[in-house]
Amino acid sequence: MRSRKFDETVKSNLFLAVVPERETALQAVEIGRRISAEHGLSRNVRPHQLMHVSLNGVGAYPHLPEDVVFTACEAMSNVRAMPFEVTFDRVMSFANGYARPLVLAGGVRSEEMMDLHVQLAKEMWSAGLTFSYNPRFKPHMTLLYDEASVPERELAEPVRWMVREFVLIHSLVGRGEYEYLGRWPLLG
Template structure:
């Protein structure tokens, strides 16, 4: 179940990276961090898990911009306000390293149809307002818990990491900093 790695370049430092994502509740994010610690201990990894505040499931990349793109944020916010989707369960029952990357991720062998439907709908809404969009027919949701050079074989977790997604968010990440800025949120309604 390969997941495509994202390339980071030195000349991207300081640029704004925008993306749409699901963010777990605090307790679930803390569980993901602890799961990352257990994986690191089990496989002798030298790196620590990402902070719980950065745990997320990327849905759609929007782009990388040299400055804060007010016009793009406004257009994305307007487009996402029209999205209609019900809450759904996110369930990651396994961990593995991503092919050709240093990421250790939580995933599920069975792709969530609800998450795939949301991924497609978000891409369509961005296209409808003239924005670039990402649509990947092989989209496999995952949550990166840590980065390490030692590969981790795919294995089942002792306890799955799961929650009910009730909203999706627009996140700004300044490349080279370890923080996210939540720019907007949209509820998933029944």
């Protein structure tokens, strides 16, 4: 099996995300293991400490850009949103070339998550940062990547948690490690 497309010059990936509580992340890992075994998938489920829902990418860099981190942190302090519940009630593979992500997703689009996605993009744009905005944004939590595809199906028990903050994550590419560089509570 071929690995995911990899740029050897990229050592730091920055993105904004919401992160589930530990118990919820462990529930997601267990679902991933069960689905993987049922469908004979060859890849391991991501560790619980890497479970997240990406909201907006900040960028991929050869080294951690302190100026970008500072600007992103300043911009994110302007975001205002209320805490909200995330419900992922299905599991499926996304078509993504040769490495298909197996994800948890919701059957109904979360308007609160979409609003947060839009607000983050606006603040990044205002600060002069690269930003992503996708009107078809589909919040999801990636469990693993595999060549095989899993058809969409509902979960017997949905995965739920209250989102009370969003974070700026520094992914140390190739090491499977995250550093949290900023946290912003959802207060309204």
